[in-house]
Amino acid sequence: MQASALTAPPLPPATGRPYRPVVTLNGWTLPFRMKNGWKEFHLVAEPVVREIAPGMKARLWGYNGQSPGPTIEVVEGDKVRLFVTNKLPEHTTIHWHGQRLPNGMDGVGGLNQPQIKPGQTFVYEFEARRPGTFMYHPHADEMTQMAMGMMGFWVTHPKHPKATPGYQDCDRDFCFLLNAYDIEPGSAVPKINTMLDFNLWTWNSRAFPGIAPLICRQGDRVRIRVGNLTMTNHPMHLHGHEFSVTQTDGGIVPPQARWPEVTTDIAVGQMRAFEFVASEPGDWAFHCHKSHHTMNAMGHDVPTMIGVDHREVVSKITKLIPDYMVMGERGMADMGEMEMPLPENTLPMMTGTGQFGPIEMGGMFTTLKVRANQKRDDYTDPGDYTFPKNQVAYEWTGESMNPISAPTSRGGVIDPASGNVKQIRETTLTVRKPNGHAGHH
Numbered sequence: 119m120q121a122s123a124l125t126a127p128p129l130p131p132a133t134g135r136p137y138r139p140v141v142t143l144n145g146w147t148l149p150f151r152m153k154n155g156w157k158e159f160h161l162v163a164e165p166v167v168r169e170i171a172p173g174m175k176a177r178l179w180g181y182n183g184q185s186p187g188p189t190i191e192v193v194e195g196d197k198v199r200l201f202v203t204n205k206l207p208e209h210t211t212i213h214w215h216g217q218r219l220p221n222g223m224d225g226v227g228g229l230n231q232p233q234i235k236p237g238q239t240f241v242y243e244f245e246a247r248r249p250g251t252f253m254y255h256p257h258a259d260e261m262t263q264m265a266m267g268m269m270g271f272w273v274t275h276p277k278h279p280k281a282t283p284g285y286q287d288c289d290r291d292f293c294f295l296l297n298a299y300d301i302e303p304g305s306a307v308p309k310i311n312t313m314l315d316f317n318l319w320t321w322n323s324r325a326f327p328g329i330a331p332l333i334c335r336q337g338d339r340v341r342i343r344v345g346n347l348t349m350t351n352h353p354m355h356l357h358g359h360e361f362s363v364t365q366t367d368g369g370i371v372p373p374q375a376r377w378p379e380v381t382t383d384i385a386v387g388q389m390r391a392f393e394f395v396a397s398e399p400g401d402w403a404f405h406c407h408k409s410h411h412t413m414n415a416m417g418h419d420v421p422t423m424i425g426v427d428h429r430e431v432v433s434k435i436t437k438l439i440p441d442y443m444v445m446g447e448r449g450m451a452d453m454g455e456m457e458m459p460l461p462e463n464t465l466p467m468m469t470g471t472g473q474f475g476p477i478e479m480g481g482m483f484t485t486l487k488v489r490a491n492q493k494r495d496d497y498t499d500p501g502d503y504t505f506p507k508n509q510v511a512y513e514w515t516g517e518s519m520n521p522i523s524a525p526t527s528r529g530g531v532i533d534p535a536s537g538n539v540k541q542i543r544e545t546t547l548t549v550r551k552p553n554g555h556a557g558h559h
């Protein structure tokens with residue numbers, strides 16, 4: 119059982135074949151025992167309370183005290199036996215997503231097995247036939263159970279790493295699942311019927327600033343494994359480095375078929391592992407590039423106020439609503455700084471603070487911290503990056519560089535073809551309002 123939502127240290131195997139264990143962001147690896155040549159695990163499906171980020175807890179369903187469940191790590195060729203106990207109020211099963219296994223172990227309720235009723239324990243037995251990156255999740259009342267947070271990660275390490283074509287050992291091997299919830303501010307249970315308009319975009323059921331940073335030593339070879347169990351794709355973008363996808367959900371990508379990139383899209387149901395050398399020191403952003411996915415709970419029905427001067431109207435509104443705030447007419451960045459009173463148990467839309475101020479991010483965002491003086495296998499957070507002198511973008515204080523005021527003060531813009539100042543006329547948009555009821559029947 120695990121009570122903490124923090125990242126547990128990697129769990130090296132006490133018996134069996136050695137491997138470099140993975141680090142599950144804000145998660146943990148399930149210990150196993152060996153019994154007559156079988157590697158045995160025990161998963162308990164049950165209601166859990168998960169801290170999404172400090173200040174917000176969700177009532178989810180998960181495994182062994184947490185959502186997602188613990189990561190399962192085995193070695194290619196291992197005979198694996200998984201006990202699954204159901205402590206949920208309804209039946210469940212577990213599907214071992216991506217594995218080669220006997221059909222009766224695939225976990226599709228009704229199709230491959232009877233569902234596991236509340237109180238029952240079922241056993242799954244199969245050989246971990248191929249190395250790679252996998253997931254597990256229920257295949258029984260799937261929409262409900264996945265929307266409630268039931269899922270987990272699975273890594274099968276290669277038996278002979280050096281003899282496995284295209285496989286390279288890494289110094290750090292991180293993994294996490296992409297998931298999403300729709301939890302109304304002030305409540306704690308996800309709305310399970312939401313299909314697309316989620317308000318919490320999470321990694322391992324955590325939202326920034328609750329997501330742990332990826333701590334690396336400069337020069338480390340790093341692997342990041344990601345599985346997507348949301349309802350949409352997520353273009354994962356890493357700053358400051360190029361990476362290659364080295365594994366898909368189907369196995370290892372042959373080296374000659376890889377290409378360098380800085381963003382890779384992960385579709386629903388897919389797993390990807392990508393690798394790079396963490397050569398550039400700093401605090402690098404690592405996030406989903408859909409900008410709504412790096413926000414926390416927000417309303418999507420809010421009108422755009424950019425360019426609207428509502429100073430006049432605000433005095434009238436405050437007569438009715440004394441706490442009313444003028445927002446959004448210069449953009450939304452004010453939200454990052456503002457300490458607005460929030461309903462209980464929710465997260466500010468834009469949050470996180472860096473050494474220069476508000477980061478204005480939430481959801482699927484964290485940092486890759488690369489440090490020259492980080493010790494091998496040390497995952498302790500080194501704190502904020504110390505920037506070398508003269509290597510931070512700075513304010514220009516020389517002669518005026520305002521590109522708008524100079525030409526418009528002469529009443530026009532510079533024509534790039536002739537270099538002459540061209541007069542422009544401001545265009546007025548005229549709105550034609552309907553008059554009369556002609557044409558209505």
Ligand SMILES: [Cu+2]
Binds near residue numbers: 353406
């Ligand atoms: Cu996304």
